[in-house]
Amino acid sequence: MGDSPYRVLGVSKDATDAEIKRVYRKLARQHHPDRNPGDAAAEERFKAIQAAYDQIGTAAARKEYDQQIRMEEMFARGGNPFPGFGGGGGFRSGGFGGGQGFDFSDILNQFMGGMGGAEAQHQQRSRQQSHPSQPPPVKRGPDIEAGIDITLQQALNGAKIEFGHRRLRICERCEGTSFNSRKPCPKCSGKGVESRSSTITVSVPSGAQHGQQLRLKKMGHEHPQGEAGDLLITIRLDAEEGRRWEGGRLIQEVPVPYSTLILGGSVRIRTPAGKRVQIEVIEGTRIGDRRRLVGHGHDGGPLDIEFILAEPEKVSKEQKEALEQLRESGL
Numbered sequence: 001m002g003d004s005p006y007r008v009l010g011v012s013k014d015a016t017d018a019e020i021k022r023v024y025r026k027l028a029r030q031h032h033p034d035r036n037p038g039d040a041a042a043e044e045r046f047k048a049i050q051a052a053y054d055q056i057g058t059a060a061a062r063k064e065y066d067q068q069i070r071m072e073e074m075f076a077r078g079g080n081p082f083p084g085f086g087g088g089g090g091f092r093s094g095g096f097g098g099g100q101g102f103d104f105s106d107i108l109n110q111f112m113g114g115m116g117g118a119e120a121q122h123q124q125r126s127r128q129q130s131h132p133s134q135p136p137p138v139k140r141g142p143d144i145e146a147g148i149d150i151t152l153q154q155a156l157n158g159a160k161i162e163f164g165h166r167r168l169r170i171c172e173r174c175e176g177t178s179f180n181s182r183k184p185c186p187k188c189s190g191k192g193v194e195s196r197s198s199t200i201t202v203s204v205p206s207g208a209q210h211g212q213q214l215r216l217k218k219m220g221h222e223h224p225q226g227e228a229g230d231l232l233i234t235i236r237l238d239a240e241e242g243r244r245w246e247g248g249r250l251i252q253e254v255p256v257p258y259s260t261l262i263l264g265g266s267v268r269i270r271t272p273a274g275k276r277v278q279i280e281v282i283e284g285t286r287i288g289d290r291r292r293l294v295g296h297g298h299d300g301g302p303l304d305i306e307f308i309l310a311e312p313e314k315v316s317k318e319q320k321e322a323l324e325q326l327r328e329s330g331l
């Protein structure tokens with residue numbers, strides 16, 4: 001497996017979908033072959049950025065990718081997503097190829113390893129006999145983790161968010177009874193569960209924080225013979241253009257003209273609360289320098305501003321002449 005698409009794009013795992021889009025556009029512009037003619041490394045980088053964006057660039061693709069990674073991690077740890085299902089060791093972790101669609105029933109197929117019910121039950125019995133001190137596994141479907149994106153304003157006021165949810169539900173035809181039976185149900189092929197989609201409404205409490213997790217009991221995958229897992233939703237606050245979260249801190253980029261960085265001066269910014277604030281730029285400020293503004297962040301918290309270079313869209317004739325003079329002077 002290559003690098004994680006999050007790492008390739010340089011975004012944190014709890015970035016909102018909108019932030020991923022903004023970062024992608026910026027990187028794609030920066031590394032576009034047209035802007036880097038003859039630079040093979042830039043072209044490679046551009047391709048890697050495209051590939052990463054294909055994986056997590058849309059909400060649906062990202063959901064699928066995240067789910068796949070979580071399953072792979074679960075199996076790598078030796079975990080069993082369906083305690084009580086027979087054939088524990090039969091899962092082929094290599095089965096999740098990149099690119100192709102991901103389906104919960106594929107997990108089940110691989111997990112159950114195509115084993116007949118009776119054989120599976122026998123295996124489970126002998127496994128339990130060899131570890132008599134271990135309690136029998138709790139029959140519970142796996143939890144589902146997902147993210148939900150809201151605006152800073154929605155976080156302050158609370159919000160009701162529609163959430164497209166796909167999970168394993170008890171088969172409507174056999175009601176789970178055909179799980180591990182000799183006569184598999186034609187609808188679920190004897191799994192007792194099937195993948196179904198629904199739209200649920202998630203209540204986000206007012207004062208919600210970035211990264212906060214909501215636990216929706218029994219809204220995870222259902223187990224044909226036990227209880228359902230939970231749905232864990234991570235709240236992601238979209239900080240909007242020019243802002244990002246960094247380890248729970250809100251960072252706002254402040255573009256400053258080069259002359260102001262060198263000579264000092266002031267710039268005006270708009271805070272997340274929509275307030276206009278004048279910032280003094282001290283002489284000799286460098287790109288990347290930061291300053292903390294107490295009380296101007298989200299929900300009255302601190303706002304960390306980071307000075308970046310303001311790049312002019314257009315340069316006037318006078319400015320060009322002035323720049324030429326500066327070049328001659330060695331600046």
Ligand SMILES: [Zn+2]
Pocket residue numbers: 171172173174175176178185186187188189190191192193
């Ligand atoms: Zn069924």
